Amino acid sequence: MAKTSRSVRRPPPIVVLLFVLPALALFGVVLLYPMASALGYSLFEWQGGTNLVRFNWFHNFVVLFTEQPFVEQMPRAFLHNLAIFAGTLVLQNSIGLFLAVQLHKLGPFRRVFQVLYTTPYLVSPLVVGYLWTLLLSPNFGPINATLKSAGLDSLALSWLGEPSTALPVLILVSVWQWIGFPVLLYGAALGAIPPELGDAASVDGAGGWRRFRHVTLPLLTPVIGTVSILTFIGAMETFTLPYAFGGATGSPAGGTDVLSLLFFRVSFESGASNALGVSSALATLLFLFILGGAVLGRRLIRAQEDRLS
Amino acid sequence: MRLTVWTWSNEAATAFKKGGIIDAFEKAHPGVDVEVVAQLDKNYETLLTTGLAGSGSPDIVALRSYGVLSSFADSGNIVPLDDVVKDWGGFSKAALTGAKRKSDGKLYAVPQGIQTAQVYYNKKVFADLGLAVPKTWDEFVSAAQKIKGSGVAPVVIPGAVAAQISLAAEVIGNARRGAGDFQQAFLGGQKNLTDPDNVAAIGLMEQLKPYLVDNVTSVTLDEAVTLFATGKAAMFPSGTWQVTTFANLGAKVDYGTFDVPANADWPSKSVTVSYADGGWALAKRSAHPTEAAELLNWLAGTEFANLYANAMGTIPARDGVTLKNPVLAEMYQRYLSTPSAYLGAAYLRYGTPSGTDLMGEQVQKIWLGKATPPAAAQSIQTGIDAWFKPGDFKSE
Numbered sequence: 001m002a003k004t005s006r007s008v009r010r011p012p013p014i015v016v017l018l019f020v021l022p023a024l025a026l027f028g029v030v031l032l033y034p035m036a037s038a039l040g041y042s043l044f045e046w047q048g049g050t051n052l053v054r055f056n057w058f059h060n061f062v063v064l065f066t067e068q069p070f071v072e073q074m075p076r077a078f079l080h081n082l083a084i085f086a087g088t089l090v091l092q093n094s095i096g097l098f099l100a101v102q103l104h105k106l107g108p109f110r111r112v113f114q115v116l117y118t119t120p121y122l123v124s125p126l127v128v129g130y131l132w133t134l135l136l137s138p139n140f141g142p143i144n145a146t147l148k149s150a151g152l153d154s155l156a157l158s159w160l161g162e163p164s165t166a167l168p169v170l171i172l173v174s175v176w177q178w179i180g181f182p183v184l185l186y187g188a189a190l191g192a193i194p195p196e197l198g199d200a201a202s203v204d205g206a207g208g209w210r211r212f213r214h215v216t217l218p219l220l221t222p223v224i225g226t227v228s229i230l231t232f233i234g235a236m237e238t239f240t241l242p243y244a245f246g247g248a249t250g251s252p253a254g255g256t257d258v259l260s261l262l263f264f265r266v267s268f269e270s271g272a273s274n275a276l277g278v279s280s281a282l283a284t285l286l287f288l289f290i291l292g293g294a295v296l297g298r299r300l301i302r303a304q305e306d307r308l309s
Numbered sequence: 310m311r312l313t314v315w316t317w318s319n320e321a322a323t324a325f326k327k328g329g330i331i332d333a334f335e336k337a338h339p340g341v342d343v344e345v346v347a348q349l350d351k352n353y354e355t356l357l358t359t360g361l362a363g364s365g366s367p368d369i370v371a372l373r374s375y376g377v378l379s380s381f382a383d384s385g386n387i388v389p390l391d392d393v394v395k396d397w398g399g400f401s402k403a404a405l406t407g408a409k410r411k412s413d414g415k416l417y418a419v420p421q422g423i424q425t426a427q428v429y430y431n432k433k434v435f436a437d438l439g440l441a442v443p444k445t446w447d448e449f450v451s452a453a454q455k456i457k458g459s460g461v462a463p464v465v466i467p468g469a470v471a472a473q474i475s476l477a478a479e480v481i482g483n484a485r486r487g488a489g490d491f492q493q494a495f496l497g498g499q500k501n502l503t504d505p506d507n508v509a510a511i512g513l514m515e516q517l518k519p520y521l522v523d524n525v526t527s528v529t530l531d532e533a534v535t536l537f538a539t540g541k542a543a544m545f546p547s548g549t550w551q552v553t554t555f556a557n558l559g560a561k562v563d564y565g566t567f568d569v570p571a572n573a574d575w576p577s578k579s580v581t582v583s584y585a586d587g588g589w590a591l592a593k594r595s596a597h598p599t600e601a602a603e604l605l606n607w608l609a610g611t612e613f614a615n616l617y618a619n620a621m622g623t624i625p626a627r628d629g630v631t632l633k634n635p636v637l638a639e640m641y642q643r644y645l646s647t648p649s650a651y652l653g654a655a656y657l658r659y660g661t662p663s664g665t666d667l668m669g670e671q672v673q674k675i676w677l678g679k680a681t682p683p684a685a686a687q688s689i690q691t692g693i694d695a696w697f698k699p700g701d702f703k704s705e
Contacts, residue, residue: 051384068695069662138524139532161469161527162677249471249666252526253673268354270376270661272696273383278661 035287041280047273060274060281070262074282077250077259080167084258085235087171088178092231093224095175096182101212103183104190114187118180125177129244132173136160160245163255170256174241178234182227189223190216218308225301229294236290239264259286310597311342312604314589315360316371320621322347328620334607341600361386366594368601369608372418374407374585376658382410382417387590389415393602394609399627403650407585411659411702418588419609420626422618424548425640426480426582426651432563434461434543442565446485446513446572453520456543464517465542467533468525468676471669473547478672479582479651480546481517481569482510488577488649496656498699502690503683506576512682514672526673538562552636553622566636568643580649581640585626660696667692 010016045056064070099117103110120128135141136159144156160166193216201211239260242250248265250257263286266272267279316322325331325345334343346367348356354377360367361381370387372378381387389410397405397416404420430442435452438459443449453463467473486507487494494500500507522528522542537545538560545551546569555562571579589608595601607613611629618625619633624641632638650656657664667689674680680688 047383069692073662133529136527137529137532138527139522139536158524158527161524247470247472249670251469251471251669251673253670253677253679265663265666266661270658270663272660273380275661 038280038283038287041276042284044277045274046276053274056277060277061285063278064281064285070282073254073257073262074259076254077257077262080250080256080258081236081238083167084171084174084238085232087168088175088235089228089231091171091175092179092182093227096179096227097186097220097224099179100183100186100190101216103187110187114180114184117183120177121180123177125240126244128173128177129241132169133160133245136169161252163252166246166252166255170242170245173245174238177241181230185223185227186220189220193219221301221305221308225297225304228301229297232293232297233290236286236293310340310600311344312369312597312601313367314343314345314369314371314604315348315357315367316345317348317350317353317373318371319347319350321345321371324617324620328616330613330616330620333612333616334604337607338600338603341603343604357381358384361592361594364594366592366596368592368595368597369604370590370592371421371587372590373587374418374420375655378408378418378588378590379411379659381590382415383412386593387417388593389413389417390419390591390605391416393591394419394606396606396609399611399614399629400609401626401628401645401648403583403648403655404585404626406650406655408588414702418590419605420585421587421589422585422621422623423583423626423644424550424586425624425644426476426546426548426584427566427568427640427643428480429537429545429547429551429564429566431461431537431540431543432565434459434540442567443570445570446575449570450516450520453517453544457520461540462522462536462542463520464544464546465522465528465533465536466525466546467530468521468528468673470530471666471673473530473533473669474672475653475665475668476548476651477546478511478514478668479653481513482507483582483649483652484569484571484577484580485513485575486510486577486652488580490576492650492652492656495652496699496702501699502693503686508682508686511672511675511685515675515682518676521676526676534558537564549624549637549640552634556622564636566640568647577649578647580647581643582651583624583644583648584651584654586623656702657693657697660693662692662695664689664693664697 042060043056043058045053045059047053064074103113106113135143138144138156138158138161143159147153147156157165159169197215197219198211201215206214237260238258242256242258242261243264246252246256248261248269250261259282263279263282266282267275272278314325322345325343331343331345335341354373357370357372361370361384372381372387382389394416400420401423404423405416408416408418408420410417434456435441438455440452440455443452456463466477486504486509491500491504491506494504495502518525522533522536528536533542533545533547534551534554536542538555538558540562555564568579568581571577589605591598591601591605609627611627614625614627614630617623618630618637622634622637624637624644625632628645630641632641653663653665653668671680671685671688675682675685
């Protein structure tokens with residue numbers, strides 16, 4: 001009797017496999033294969049693009065940590081990625097949450113503003129980068145022209161021409177573009193919090209801020225976590241906006257160089273014979289770091305959720 | 310039968326079809342049809358890697374010169390042409406250098422064209438201030454000083470773009486560095502980039518700083534073109550292709566061009582900076598190698614060079630061509646008489662980091678006050694030391 005009930009609950013493995021196969025095949029071809037092949041490529045030495053020379057163990061990875069230009073450019077690019085992550089994390093979570101809370105109170109016009117805040121998100125980062133380059137141009141752009149006509153000449157900076165301002169501007173424009181995403185996520189999460197909880201807290205004498213701090217915020221922890229992890233992934237992988245701003249070299253003077261640009265220079269722009277091997281090693285390293293960071297972030301957030309519940 | 314030719318350039322494909330190039334060839338070679346296909350520029354090298362490796366390979370492919378070409382030659386999917394093309398006599402050494410494989414010095418492409426780089430100047434600004442084309446570098450600087458006094462920016466360089474800065478630095482510094490003699494010593498390993506003459510050449514970019522358009526490190530290529538074309542900047546060191554850009558913009562600016570003049574105590578006289586701009590290669594898996602070879606021989610001749618250069622508005626890689634555009638004809642004459650290779654493009658783009666990227670970054674640092682010319686030269690040398698070995702270039 002027990003035997004039959006078990007067989008009813010779980011069909012033979014072969015049947016399970018058959019049902020999962022289409023999805024598995026798609027996953028394999030579209031995701032697993034490219035990832036595995038990048039890892040595979042990184043272990044070989046190549047000549048002239050795609051001619052395999054020999055198995056090279058981890059030599060390509062060693063090159064990244066011992067040879068020019070990587071010993072100099074990889075840490076620089078990595079720090080910029082981290083700065084972009086830290087900047088967008090703080091700004092997107094705070095501004096995004098603030099806007100979502102304000103919109104939540106707004107009622108009928110909420111949709112209109114949600115759409116407005118999300119619009120830049122629908123434009124390609126390449127276009128966004130190009131438009132902001134024009135807006136920020138010291139010679140032609142309206143931003144500096146406005147500042148100058150208001151007598152604020154000292155603020156009319158060479159925004160994308162100085163390393164000290166180029167990276168902060170990059171972060172701000174990135175936040176400007178993606179802010180609609182956390183606004184939507186936080187908006188949905190706020191809508192899902194039963195109003196009774198806030199009402200109950202009010203009855204207990206909690207004011208607006210305390211209600212938000214002790215009722216709303218803890219319930220938003222999972223969403224804050226999701227936004228943070230997605231921000232992390234986005235910041236580590238960022239390519240299009242820095243490319244639109246500073247080209248493949250991270251102009252000015254490497255001030256906006258990031259890991260993906262370094263990858264691009266090695267894999268697509270260099271005439272180096274073993275470009276495929278070294279760039280695959282860099283890609284693999286970046287993937288592992290993002291994976292590790294995301295898993296760690298998820299752990300931390302789950303621990304936080306457990307503590308709160 | 311049909312020969313298929315691939316290129317990354319829509320303009321080239323159009324020139325072949327509408328400029329009478331295909332017609333001219335097909336008329337002389339009955340039974341051979343030529344089809345020119347423009348592939349997506351952005352993915353061209355990737356498309357080529359796949360296209361040349363599989364069945365249905367194109368017969369002849371356009372390739373970017375130097376590093377890209379050499380890398381495709383390494384892959385074995387294009388074949389050496391030294392014996393396929395009968396007559397190489399009309400091509401300049403500079404053009405042929407860009408068509409050689411680095412490791413064996415064999416020719417793998419028929420040169421397509423040449424880019425020269427020079428200073429574009431606004432004739433009206435010069436005339437209004439009573440300035441003539443400078444004959445020495447000192448005259449160049451005092452002309453810039455005078456232009457600055459009139460309220461026009463003397464020189465514009467697209468200072469936000471590494472490759473453009475590097476090109477401008479080459480226009481300004483090639484003769485100061487010692488032109489062909491320096492190149493030979495550099496490739497032979499007797500001199501490197503920290504040589505005093507090269508430091509002095511980079512130093513010219515520092516000397517130029519007070520005469521550059523404001524906020525130069527934020528100036529994009531489009532902005533630089535606009536500043537020059539609208540008369541807001543008087544001089545613009547750049548490549549041949551700007552002639553077409555200015556024409557397409559409908560710019561009203563009346564301009565001329567000159568090579569940066571040399572001082573008497575410089576190691577070289579004034580030169581025309583030039584570099585190979587692509588070539589035609591023969592696919593190893595071509596189904597019709599005999600006919601493809603015929604087409605290549607024709608692409609190497611003067612009939613094609615005349616048709617192509619005039620249709621495209623470029624400088625031909627070989628002699629025996631009459632250019633209809635007077636500005637281009639002038640550049641072509643200078644190129645034939647005093648050519649000097651763009652060192653960065655010709656030899657320093659075979660590895661990471663590329664010498665031209667490094668040059669762009671270091672000159673930006675000089676302009677931002679974060680580096681000196683000797684430090685910049687040292688930094689560029691250290692960068693290319695990662696992969697550049699003197700004597701690697703079998704072709705020289």
